[in-house]
Amino acid sequence: MRKLAEHNIPLREASITQVHSVLRDGNPLIVHTSMFANALASLANPKQQQQWVPLAEKNRIIGTYAQTEIGHGTFVRGLETTAIFDPETKEFVLHSPTITSTKWWPGGLGKTANAAIVMAQLYTQGKCYGPHPFFVQLRDFDTHHSLPGVILGEIGPRLGINSQDNGYLRFDHYRIPRTNMLMRHSQVLEDGSYVKPIHNKLSYGTMVWTRVAIVHSCSKKLACAVTIATRYSAVRHQSELVPGKPEPQILEYQTQQYKLLPHIASVFAILFSASSVLRMQRNVAASISKGNVELLPELHILSCAMKALSSQDSTQGIETCRLACGGHGYIASSGLPSLYTSTTCTITYEGENTVLLLQVARYLIKSYRAGLEGLPVLPSVMYLTAPSAMHQSPPLSNQALIEAFRISSANLVKETESRLCRQFNLEQNFHYAWNRCSVALVHCAELHSRYYMCEKFLSTVESIRASDRVRSVLQDLCRLYLIHHITLNQGHFLRSGTLSGVDLSTLEEEMYELLAKLRPQAVPLVDAFDFRDELLGSTLGAWDGRVYERLYEEAQKSPLNKTDVSKAYHKYLQPLMKSNL
Numbered sequence: 001m002r003k004l005a006e007h008n009i010p011l012r013e014a015s016i017t018q019v020h021s022v023l024r025d026g027n028p029l030i031v032h033t034s035m036f037a038n039a040l041a042s043l044a045n046p047k048q049q050q051q052w053v054p055l056a057e058k059n060r061i062i063g064t065y066a067q068t069e070i071g072h073g074t075f076v077r078g079l080e081t082t083a084i085f086d087p088e089t090k091e092f093v094l095h096s097p098t099i100t101s102t103k104w105w106p107g108g109l110g111k112t113a114n115a116a117i118v119m120a121q122l123y124t125q126g127k128c129y130g131p132h133p134f135f136v137q138l139r140d141f142d143t144h145h146s147l148p149g150v151i152l153g154e155i156g157p158r159l160g161i162n163s164q165d166n167g168y169l170r171f172d173h174y175r176i177p178r179t180n181m182l183m184r185h186s187q188v189l190e191d192g193s194y195v196k197p198i199h200n201k202l203s204y205g206t207m208v209w210t211r212v213a214i215v216h217s218c219s220k221k222l223a224c225a226v227t228i229a230t231r232y233s234a235v236r237h238q239s240e241l242v243p244g245k246p247e248p249q250i251l252e253y254q255t256q257q258y259k260l261l262p263h264i265a266s267v268f269a270i271l272f273s274a275s276s277v278l279r280m281q282r283n284v285a286a287s288i289s290k291g292n293v294e295l296l297p298e299l300h301i302l303s304c305a306m307k308a309l310s311s312q313d314s315t316q317g318i319e320t321c322r323l324a325c326g327g328h329g330y331i332a333s334s335g336l337p338s339l340y341t342s343t344t345c346t347i348t349y350e351g352e353n354t355v356l357l358l359q360v361a362r363y364l365i366k367s368y369r370a371g372l373e374g375l376p377v378l379p380s381v382m383y384l385t386a387p388s389a390m391h392q393s394p395p396l397s398n399q400a401l402i403e404a405f406r407i408s409s410a411n412l413v414k415e416t417e418s419r420l421c422r423q424f425n426l427e428q429n430f431h432y433a434w435n436r437c438s439v440a441l442v443h444c445a446e447l448h449s450r451y452y453m454c455e456k457f458l459s460t461v462e463s464i465r466a467s468d469r470v471r472s473v474l475q476d477l478c479r480l481y482l483i484h485h486i487t488l489n490q491g492h493f494l495r496s497g498t499l500s501g502v503d504l505s506t507l508e509e510e511m512y513e514l515l516a517k518l519r520p521q522a523v524p525l526v527d528a529f530d531f532r533d534e535l536l537g538s539t540l541g542a543w544d545g546r547v548y549e550r551l552y553e554e555a556q557k558s559p560l561n562k563t564d565v566s567k568a569y570h571k572y573l574q575p576l577m578k579s580n581l
């Protein structure tokens with residue numbers, strides 16, 4: 001990043017907006033270095049990796065991951081792009097049969113990538129075997145022109161990340177060699193016969209990998225936002241806390257502490273969960289390479305749960321940080337608008353959150369029913385039918401709060417499963433009944449996911465190797481996080497009987513005390529994230545706290561300030577002013 005690539009400007013001299021356009025508003029190579037690279041690593045066989053990975057690493061091949069179509073993003077089994085095997089020529093013929101089959105959204109597809117992993121419905125010997133990944137060259141590697149039979153373009157401006165191109169792609173009976181089907185898990189042999197994978201969802205592996213990557217990415221984006229807003233809140237003085245006294249730092253206001261400290265805690269909560277899911281992903285990947293897919297469902301569900309929760313929490317946290325900075329939070333040079341627009345899309349892409357949470361709910365109901373029948377269930381959901389151990393922990397202790405989450409989550413799953421049964425008896429159709437319970441099912445998934453994140457936060461803080469002082473601050477942050485999310489979900493705890501109204505009032509009081517106790521730690525905590533000013537890219541969050549000078553200096557860089565009278569005056573204003581004479 002020493003220089004902003006396309007502008008060849010030393011990073012320190014770049015305008016904040018230019019920094020954002022590369023670092024935050026979208027990196028045209030992010031899908032190449034993440035999803036495309038992972039698809040080759042996890043879905044291609046060794047011979048294919050040998051052929052394409054070195055070229056991708058040298059950026060001779062710039063790839064993207066082209067799965068979503070203008071008519072289908074969520075429902076992968078409904079994709080319409082076809083890949084029909086031709087036994088005569090031993091080729092796949094790729095085609096976009098309808099307007100809705102147009103590939104639409106893939107990052108870099110419009111103008112940057114010269115190749116793609118394309119998900120298409122595989123047909124051979126007259127039978128459809130569902131969506132499979134194919135390596136497809138899209139542009140000439142020397143001239144970058146689109147190849148014959150490939151129609152490419154850019155989809156147009158978006159809410160954010162506009163410095164990367166998102167593209168569209170259509171195929172017109174475009175032929176690729178049989179060996180361009182990524183063949184690690186399934187194959188089509190020369191005679192056209194299909195060899196099936198050991199698990200029919202292995203072709204979804206890159207989505208799972210990316211969901212796990214997004215969790216970690218969300219913790220970093222939220223860390224940027226809380227750094228900016230907390231530092232600004234220590235510099236900004238406003239109003240009178242006590243009449244007649246000097247204007248205080250806005251960080252002295254309890255409401256400002258409530259806006260920022262729980263989200264500082266959330267950075268750690270997401271980070272610790274990200275580490276846990278990443279460990280699981282590596283273990284499952286190792287098992288799959290030995291032919292063992294037993295834990296794949298656990299990874300799928302956990303990656304859905306954590307991607308949904310971390311994208312939602314970080315997006316809400318960044319917006320809260322932006323609002324906590326008042327008017328200056330709305331200015332581009334604060335860095336907060338581009339953080340928001342580049343994070344809110346994580347709720348949508350890589351699996352829209354509602355849909356992923358319904359995947360989690362499906363697993364919870366299925367596991368709950370299996371537990372009732374005494375069948376084996378996987379570790380993360382064993383608690384659903386386990387006996388409660390509520391009263392073994394001291395009242396309102398951390399362990400008691402985790403128990404309250406556990407029991408409330410199990411209770412909600414049990415209640416919702418009963419509702420599903422009642423609805424099924426009415427509708428006599430599981431899918432209609434499922435849909436009529438889907439709001440409650442999403443709530444089950446959210447509470448289960450929150451329980452996981454809280455448990456991981458506490459267990460990590462309890463086992464972390466750190467100085468007593470650091471441990472004490474992390475324990476306070478964890479306690480604040482647990483109480484904050486209990487107060488946000490009070491109804492679940494009252495309904496499960498795990499916490500009373502008095503308990504909740506006691507916890508609220510403690511939360512307010514924790515805000516005051518953590519106030520002196522706020523700036524040291526965000527300084528510890530150690531973001532360089534150039535990467536933070538914020539007039540409000542710079543290390544030296546010269547907020548007003550930086551805002552003013554940044555404004556000078558605006559092209560509009562190159563002249564005192566803008567060209568628009570002569571072209572538009574002056575005629576307007578004279579027209580009424």
Ligand SMILES: CCCCC/C=C\C/C=C\C/C=C\C/C=C\C/C=C\C=C\C(=O)SCCNC(=O)CCNC(=O)[C@H](O)C(C)(C)COP(=O)(O)OP(=O)(O)OC[C@H]1O[C@@H](n2cnc3c(N)ncnc32)[C@H](O)[C@@H]1OP(=O)(O)O
Pocket residue numbers: 027029030031033034035065067068073074075076077107201202204205207208210213214217296297300349350351352355356359362363366
């Ligand atoms: C510059 C340096 C960069 C370095 C890079 C490093 C890291 C990256 C950094 C940060 C990350 C940031 C960004 C990431 C990069 C790029 C992202 C940018 C762009 C975004 C890309 C995309 O959006 S790609 C397209 C994503 N699309 C989706 O996710 C589609 C969502 N839909 C689905 O996944 C599926 O349709 C479904 C799961 C919702 C349903 O699938 P379906 O086949 O219909 O299954 P069923 O619902 O019928 O279930 C049947 C059973 O199958 C089980 N199952 C489903 N999926 C899986 C799975 N993946 N694995 C295992 N099992 C699965 C399901 O549980 C059912 O099981 P049971 O029958 O037992 O219940």
Ligand SMILES: Cc1cc2nc3c(=O)[nH]c(=O)nc-3n(C[C@H](O)[C@H](O)[C@H](O)COP(=O)(O)OP(=O)(O)OC[C@H]3O[C@@H](n4cnc5c(N)ncnc54)[C@H](O)[C@@H]3O)c2cc1C
Pocket residue numbers: 031064065066067068071072073074075104105106107161166345348349350351352354355358
């Ligand atoms: C910035 C950005 C970058 C992207 N990059 C890529 C990329 O590189 N490669 C790629 O292939 N794709 C990419 N995508 C596409 C992305 O993966 C899809 O937009 C995403 O999967 C959501 O699908 P959709 O757009 O069809 O939304 P839909 O699924 O149509 O969602 C619309 C609404 O329908 C609801 N819904 C859908 N199905 C159900 C259901 N079963 N039950 C209940 N509600 C449902 C959703 O909850 C949502 O509220 C990108 C998208 C964005 C925004």
